[in-house]
Amino acid sequence: MLYLHTYYQPGSQISLDLRSCADDKTERNVQATVVKAFTPFTMSQVLLVEINSPILPPEQTSFILKVIAVARNPVLLHPWTLAAETTAARRRAFGASTYLPTWWPDDADAAGWEEYYHANLQQIFKNELSAYTRLLPLQGQCIPRCHAHGMLVVANSKRLVVPRVLLLSYIPGPSLRAVNPSRIPPAVGQTLVETVRAFAALGVIHDDLRLDNILISTADDPFVIDFGNAGIRTDQSDEEWQEMLVENGD
Numbered sequence: 629m630l631y632l633h634t635y636y637q638p639g640s641q642i643s644l645d646l647r648s649c650a651d652d653k654t655e656r657n658v659q660a661t662v663v664k665a666f667t668p669f670t671m672s673q674v675l676l677v678e679i680n681s682p683i684l685p686p687e688q689t690s691f692i693l694k695v696i697a698v699a700r701n702p703v704l705l706h707p708w709t710l711a712a713e714t715t716a717a718r719r720r721a722f723g724a725s726t727y728l729p730t731w732w733p734d735d736a737d738a739a740g741w742e743e744y745y746h747a748n749l750q751q752i753f754k755n756e757l758s759a760y761t762r763l764l765p766l767q768g769q770c771i772p773r774c775h776a777h778g779m780l781v782v783a784n785s786k787r788l789v790v791p792r793v794l795l796l797s798y799i800p801g802p803s804l805r806a807v808n809p810s811r812i813p814p815a816v817g818q819t820l821v822e823t824v825r826a827f828a829a830l831g832v833i834h835d836d837l838r839l840d841n842i843l844i845s846t847a848d849d850p851f852v853i854d855f856g857n858a859g860i861r862t863d864q865s866d867e868e869w870q871e872m873l874v875e876n877g878d
Contacts, residue, residue, distance in 0.1 A: 635782070636665050636673060642693070644793060646778035648683045649760070655778065656683055660693060671752055671856065672696050676798060684775055690798045692772065695780055696753045696856075697791035698745050705735065710786060712738035716746060717788035746789060752856040753792040759832050759855035760794075766830070770823040771852050773797040799851045805839035813848045820850055827852075831861030831869075833876045 635642055642660045647653075660677040673695040680689055698708070716739045733740030760767065760774035767773040776795040804812070820842065827834060834841075836857040843851045859876065861869055 632665060632667070636662060636675060638662055638664060642675075642677065643781035643783065644693075644778055644795075645781055646681075646683060646776040646793075646795060648776050649774045652777070654683075656681065657781070658683070660691075663690070671698055671749065679795075684795075688797070691775065692796040692798050694756070694794040694796060695791050696749050696756070696793065697780075698749065706738070706741045708742075709738060713742045714786075714788055715739035716742035719743065720746075749792070753794075755858045755860070756794055756855045758860045759834075759858040762830050762832050762860060763827065766823070766826055768797065770819070770826070770850065772799055796853075799843045799845050799853075801843050801845045801851075803840050804842040804844060804850070807844055812844075816844070816848070816850050820852075823850070823852060828869075828873050833859035833872060835859055835876050837877075 634640065640662045642662060644658050644660055645655050646658055647655050658679055658681040660679045662675055662677055664676040666674040666676070675693045675695070677691055677693045678689050679691055684691070719739065720743075731744070733744055757774070757777055760771070763771055774794060774796055778793055778795075780791040780793050782790075804816075824834070824837065832855070834852065834855065834857070836854060837852065841852060841854045843853060845851060859872065861872075864872065
């Protein structure tokens, strides 16, 4: 059975503290109304929301809200608990974190799993925001626009961890997986090849390019989404960067 938190239900109001991607100096609180939840959730929750705010384009009211947080069914393995999350947060605050990138906690180590999820979610958010920043010239053409980033505000919460969020443009249309192959426009393949090359030229490796992460817009244009696994070029030489592209198939 799908577990959907009450504040992700259609019609729910969500409070957000957002900074515009165009000018992130000022943080503003905005209210969003949930229209639809795109399920199943994984390492993030993706929602269609409606927002009216001066930090957003006035001609748009529908956006994609991506909440970087693990949605775990409370009856399944590794359920979220406030006690485990608090213990993990306090470990980090006192420099006693036990997290290692290659480390898997024991099933009985609830706080350890909170450490694991927290570290991965922090990296996912960093990857997404860095990728959208690097790919600014492509936003609105072959990837969504990143309008704002910030935090989910949960009233009267005792949590020490605040989920990070991205506010993206809404691309109506199915994923490539949901499209009958016979109905895929011939130009889509070539457009995707050019898009991936453009990513590489701007210093980004998507690293999770699959049918579910490609949307076909109402104008039959492909849009690549989900940069949570993205690799960002830093100080690699041209030769080193080319090797990374080959290794990742980009």
